[in-house]
Every structure is written in C-alpha cells, then in structure tokens.
Amino acid sequence: MESTTNAPVKPRFSAAAQAEIDRICKQYPADRRKSAMLPVLHIAQSEFGGWVAPEVQDLVAEVLGVKPIEVYEVSTFYTMFNLKPVGKHVLEICRTGPCQLRGSDELTLELERITGAKVGEGPSADGLFTLKEVECLAACGFAPVVQVREKYYEQLDTEESVDAMLSELRTMVHRPALPWEETGLPNAVANN
Amino acid sequence: MGRKLLTEHINVEGIDTIEVYRKHGGYRSVEKAIKTMTPDEVVEEVKKSGLRGRGGAGFPTGLKWSFLAKPEGVPRYLVCNADESEPGTFKDRQLMSKLPHLLIEGMITSSYALGANTSYIYIRGELLYVLRILEKAIAEAYAAGFLGKNILGSGYDLDLYVHPGGGAYICGEETALLESLEGKRGNPRNKPPFPAVSGLYARPTVVNNVESIAAVPVIVNEGGDEYAKIGIGRSTGTKLISACGHLNKPGIYEIEMGVPVEEFIYSDEYCGGIWKGRELKAVVAGGSSVPILPKELILKTAAGEPRLMTYESLSDGGFVTGTMLGSGGFIAMDETTCIVRNTWNFSRFYHHESCGQCSPCREGTGWLEKILHRIEHGHGTERDIDVLASVAKQIEGNTICPLGEAAAWPVSAAIRHFRDEFEWHIRHPQEATRPGAVFPGKAVLA
C-alpha cells in the first residue's frame, strides 16, 4: 500500500483500520460512540497521508454517527491533527522553556537550513519534511527533542545527532508501519 | 540512598512483561485487596498513607476517594490522568513506558476500592507508543485473570482501557480531560458539580495522576502507616522529580520527601550540579506553572532554613518568598539564562494552550505574551512592567479553571524577583538584545 499525500475524493478506511475502529468503539458505552473521536481521528490521519482533509473528517463523522461539525470542532482544537497536506515526515520540534534552555531555537534554525522547509509553512521542496513547532513533549530532561510520528528523537544538541535523525528519515523507503498492522510495534518503542 | 517505592525495579530486564513483573512482587496488592480487604478498607489505608495527588495540586488522595458519590445502580469511573503536559514534567511517560504493569496494578486495586467496573487511562496523544505498551500489558493482565469478569474468583469485574488525547495541554485539567474523553473539545467545565458527583458521562468519577495511582500498590502491600513513615509532616512517601534545564545529570529521580534542595541539585546521587561549571541562577521547582525562585530563595527559605523537597517547605513564605512542589517538574537555570526570554516563552505556551472560554484567560494570556515579546525584543516601555503585573492580577481568580493562574503566577513571580532584569531590557535594549547577552547585574541600572 502506497502512502498518499492527497486524500482521495471519497476516502474509505482499509479493512484493517476499520477493524481497529470497531475494536476501539467497544471501549465506550454503546450510546457514547462519540468518545472514540480522538482515537479514530488518529487512525484517519495515519491512514490518509498524515493529515485530515475535510472529506476524511466527514468519513470520521459517518463512522462515528455524529454530525460533521462535531468532528471539525475537535480536529481544529487539538494540535496533533494536520489540516493541510504535509511532507512525508512531520518534524515536531519542541519549543517550550526547558527545551529552549537546551538549544531548541538553534535546532529549529538548523533544521530549517538543512531541509529548506520553514516552520509553519509547507513541506520542503523534495516533499520529505514538514517542520512544525510544538509545545512540551514530556521529554524535557532529554532536550532538545523532536517527535516524528511515534518516535522521539532526543538530545539533538550535536551535529551528529541531527544528521543521524535526518538520514534515518531520508532512508526510510517504506512508510512506517501503521500502528494497528500486524507488523509489530514501531521501532520507536525500542528507543524509548 | 533513599528508598525507591515505585522505581526500584525500573531497570530490570523484561520488567514490562507480566512474568518478570510478578517475579518481583507484582500484582500482590490486587490479590491482597480483593481477597482480604473490603473496598472501604483499601480507601482507609490510602487515607492513612497521607498520599497527596501527584498531578500538581497535592490534594489528599484518600480524601478525594471518600468524596465519590455512590448512588445505587449508577456506574462510577476511575480515570487516570496520563496527559502529562506540564512543561518540565516527564515522569509519567517514563513510569508508564518502563513499568506499565505498575500503573495497571494500581488501576485495578484503586478501581476495586472505588467500586468502578470500567476505568480509563487518558494518555496524551503524543505518547501513542506508550499507549501500545500499556495495551500489550493490559492484554497480559486480562490473560492472567487480573482484569475482566470475576477477577480472582471474587465476583468483581473490571475493564481497563487506554484513550489517547490529541495534543492539548488543557486536557490535563481534569474536567477538560473528561470532555475530551467524551469526544469533544477540551473545554474545562464549570464547578460545581465536581467530578466526584458528575464526571465522565455525568457519572461519579475520580481522576488521579499516574504517579498517585502507581503509589497505591505499595500502600496496600505495606500498609498506609508504613508508607506515612517516609517523608516529613504532611509530605509523605516518595516523589518522582523530573529534573531538567541546566543540570549535569537531568533525568527522573525518585526521592524520599524531605531531601534538601541543595543536595538534590548538587550531590552526585541526584543532579550532579550545574552544567559547564556555571552558577545556578534560578529554579522553577514544580512545573512551569509555579513561581520561579532565585538561587538564594530556592536553596534557603526567607528565614534562612534549608529549603526541602516537600510541599510545605517549598511553599514556605507563600508566593512572596516561596513556590510550590506542583508536579515535581524541576527546571534549573544557569547564570547565563535570560529571565525575560524564559518568561516570554512560558507566556507564549499558556496563550497557545488557553482553551479560549473565559476572556480574562484568552485575552490576558495574549497580552502577557505580546508585552513580554516586545520587552524581550527591545521595544518595551517603562510602563510595561506594571501593565504586565496588572494583567496577571486580573486573570487570577477570574477564570473557569486554574490555567489562568498558571499563566499569571510565573509572570508575577519573575517580576517580583527579577524586576531589575526587566528594567535593563527596557532601558538598555541594544545591549539586552545582543545575541548571547547576559544581564550584568543591578549595577548597570544605577
């Protein structure tokens, strides 16, 4: 299965994703299906190229049996949901106090310089990287920190550590396994 | 060496599996509680332990549990707050990823005490990898008969689920968390009613921090009185401190309550002193929301007593000369740190994270950020410091949830203790905004 950065016009969840959604919905009382909103939005974002297009959000509404507006108000409130197309890898750079004390501002400039992408703007010209500044990632003792999907890259305070992260991402030929697939835990786990 | 009640086995190979965890005494509290104690007896032990909520507010856990309404025939819930988003705090993430079964054991024993048959762990969305670790461990606990129907043949049923957030600091506030768990925006609710009466799905609910829940197994195993022997006064037991900033050895330390702050910062058992051989300038001791203190006041109270890592000692002197233990997010800043920049950074955080429901918070955090930004960038005016202080004052006490105060306190405290540094930025903007500029001390203002 290929990763797409453009959501299809009429998206549909794959069978594996649908099975995962069905499992999750059982965790809440039958009349509280809306509770599955955030987990299902996460699945949708992974399934459809790292962002949730309006059509994808409509699909989430349909699956949960809620009105589309109920999904829109949630997707715009929480910062993890990308509302515009993103590059293959979204680098979420922590910018909060403890990381700033250990050089996150410098790291951001460095990542902008190397990738050619700018924070808050579109992906780099090669389509590989989107840079996003985020608030504290609960890794302050290992600052500065970047999160890419489920993986934390920590102590990015040397040229080597930054290079190592970027080359790992550059050589990732296949998209990372979707969480609910049978391929086991993402390699992030081993590193945290 | 202090006792480690939570993290003793954290580095044992395979401790994230149920076999190894049980070999090291895991799940004993579930057996003890369910087979030999009534739910109320468990609550009683937690009361005796003196355990205070580790999420930030320090409210006595046993007391909170005893407030839970128990109307006949109405389900009640235990929800674990694993949102961990307070800047400077990163203990829950480590605890859950390395010792998933400890939290699960705590959830089972606590749910039994509260009479909850369905419980949730609400984990911040960024920690999806930890959610998977927890789900794997939960599956093991079901298979071993510690979860599900008729646990250990007792007739007690419990289902435990993990629920991810979506990236919003405010969802750490317990009523925002419940809204979020219901699939909505994380807007804090007006209180009363409190969650103990009307929480998740309008049913009686207890919300507790990861570390609070993780302390329950040891309290049940050893007894509340034993637990209460550790620590000083009303600060009992151990506390996980997330140490970060300019320290030689940042990381997570489980300390017995009462360790002197000076020892915590400088001894090799803990943080090993300030990096690069520099001097300490200031500390934010309990996560970004608590008042910052300069070196003199974090090491010693105004009365000259050594400051200790306890709820009481850290808050000695109130906000004039003290601070709070909060969530235990300990942020150390060396002598080169720009306090204005740091204060601006935190204000930006609170402005970004305000849910926007109440105007004092929504607008006030915006003004704090804006004014601090302009002072930091050399465009401040003499009036700005007083305006900042007055905006902070007007937020306090005028909002639905405490995020307003959390945004205001750091600003008030920074001005209280570092006013001259703000004045330097305003009066000598060219020097102050030079890259790498360090405040040279009061003398320049004379």
Ligand SMILES: Cc1cc2nc3c(=O)[nH]c(=O)nc-3n(C[C@H](O)[C@H](O)[C@H](O)COP(=O)(O)O)c2cc1C
């Ligand atoms: C803005 C805000 C953010 C909070 N974030 C957290 C958090 O990330 N984790 C947490 O356990 N408590 C957090 N709290 C405190 C919770 O509202 C609640 O008091 C706590 O979860 C209760 O658990 P405890 O009694 O075990 O500490 C936050 C409170 C506020 C006002």
Ligand code: SF4
């Ligand atoms: S104080 Fe701020 S975060 Fe809390 S409810 Fe009001 S606007 Fe929202």
Ligand code: FES
């Ligand atoms: S401040 Fe960056 S992880 Fe906490």
